[in-house]
Amino acid sequence: MTRLFDPIEIRGLSIKNRLWVAPMCQYMSHTNDGKVQPWHEVNYGVLARGGAGLAMVEATGVLPEGRITPRCLGLWSDDQIAGLSRIADFAHSNGAKIGIQLNHAGRKASTYEMFPNVAAGSVPISEGGWSTIAPSAVAFDNFYEPSIATVDEMDRIVEAFRAAAARATAAGFDVIEIHSAHGYLLHELLSPISNRRDDEYGGSLENRARLHRRILRSIKADQPEAVIFVRISASEWVEDGFDVDETVKVSTWFAQDGADLIDISSGGNVPVAPIPVRPSYQVPLAQAVKANSPIPVGVAGLITQASQAESILTTGQADVICIGREALRDPQFAHKWAKELRADSNVVPAPLWRGYL
Numbered sequence: 001m002t003r004l005f006d007p008i009e010i011r012g013l014s015i016k017n018r019l020w021v022a023p024m025c026q027y028m029s030h031t032n033d034g035k036v037q038p039w040h041e042v043n044y045g046v047l048a049r050g051g052a053g054l055a056m057v058e059a060t061g062v063l064p065e066g067r068i069t070p071r072c073l074g075l076w077s078d079d080q081i082a083g084l085s086r087i088a089d090f091a092h093s094n095g096a097k098i099g100i101q102l103n104h105a106g107r108k109a110s111t112y113e114m115f116p117n118v119a120a121g122s123v124p125i126s127e128g129g130w131s132t133i134a135p136s137a138v139a140f141d142n143f144y145e146p147s148i149a150t151v152d153e154m155d156r157i158v159e160a161f162r163a164a165a166a167r168a169t170a171a172g173f174d175v176i177e178i179h180s181a182h183g184y185l186l187h188e189l190l191s192p193i194s195n196r197r198d199d200e201y202g203g204s205l206e207n208r209a210r211l212h213r214r215i216l217r218s219i220k221a222d223q224p225e226a227v228i229f230v231r232i233s234a235s236e237w238v239e240d241g242f243d244v245d246e247t248v249k250v251s252t253w254f255a256q257d258g259a260d261l262i263d264i265s266s267g268g269n270v271p272v273a274p275i276p277v278r279p280s281y282q283v284p285l286a287q288a289v290k291a292n293s294p295i296p297v298g299v300a301g302l303i304t305q306a307s308q309a310e311s312i313l314t315t316g317q318a319d320v321i322c323i324g325r326e327a328l329r330d331p332q333f334a335h336k337w338a339k340e341l342r343a344d345s346n347v348v349p350a351p352l353w354r355g356y357l
């Protein structure tokens with residue numbers, strides 16, 4: 001038995017291993033209505049049959065204006081449930097658990113998709129873009145200057161997360177992940193770089209984390225059994241940014257409010273930052289959070305090999321490994337890693353079995 005292929009139980013949800021697929025935007029809702037397309041079904045289907053214990057569906061807008069791009073998935077309306085249900089059902093029929101990352105993109109909404117040969121930056125309103133809101137009127141890079149979110153808009157956003165989480169559960173998802181990383185609205189609130197407010201949502205860390213806590217409590221009140229993760233950029237890699245010490249503090253609060261796992265990432269709120277990109281570069285951040293966390297901690301970031309992932313777990317630096325780009329290159333990575341580590345806990349789906357003899 002390896003640690004990586006040990007099951008993990010989180011609030012009664014039993015997940016067959018600790019090797020998961022990280023959320024990755026596909027920008028393939030090309031009808032611009034946030035609905036699942038065949039691409040999503042195939043993409044998440046292949047990932048779900050690839051051996052990972054859990055696959056996380058990409059950043060999904062809780063409101064139309066909360067999408068990163070016009071082509072992102074959404075869950076602001078009941079008619080978006082059916083397509084996501086098909087993804088959840090297929091994952092379950094292959095023994096995988098499935099999560100969905102709920103997002104409001106704040107000042108980084110209404111951008112072009114990150115595809116080759118596509119312009120970067122804000123999509124003009126004439127091309128289907130929209131004006132953005134953020135904690136403060138501080139633009140990211142050369143994106144649109146956002147308008148300042150009012151307190152009423154904060155209330156609306158809490159309700160949008162609650163309602164989207166209810167729809168995710170109706171669609172059959174096992175896990176709801178709140179996106180507070182990569183420079184989107186909830187990260188913008190945490191960071192003093194993007195949050196210059198002087199009301200109850202700005203200033204102290206308590207205030208900067210207020211919306212997160214309201215969202216968590218509102219989902220929890222609505223769905224006491226929901227399994228909720230929070231993805232956090234635990235460092236902005238610049239002086240005066242939101243940092244790992246603050247991440248440790250807010251993680252403890254989020255656990256009190258009902259979060260079941262902290263998913264560690266970094267960066268995304270500062271256009272140019274000296275990020276020390278190298279294998280496992282976010283693991284020290286996860287380790288610091290795990291040392292103080294009452295709930296499990298996951299980590300992503302240039303983890304591309306079975307032995308590397310296994311040793312992060314056996315040295316106690318994280319509880320779960322999330323794989324991004326390696327899963328794009330090779331959706332069967334988890335089966336291959338199980339074979340390499342001689343794990344006996346992972347059963348390859350019958351139609352793939354002869355490839356693993």
Ligand SMILES: Cc1cc2nc3c(=O)[nH]c(=O)nc-3n(C[C@H](O)[C@H](O)[C@H](O)COP(=O)(O)O)c2cc1C
Pocket residue numbers: 022023024025026058059101179181182231265300301302303322323324325326
């Ligand atoms: C194509 C692509 C899309 C991504 N979309 C998301 C996303 O929707 N939500 C998110 O939190 N992170 C997103 N990420 C970041 C990944 O989840 C992951 O944290 C990052 O790629 C680092 O892990 P890796 O080195 O294993 O790729 C994306 C990454 C890629 C490559």
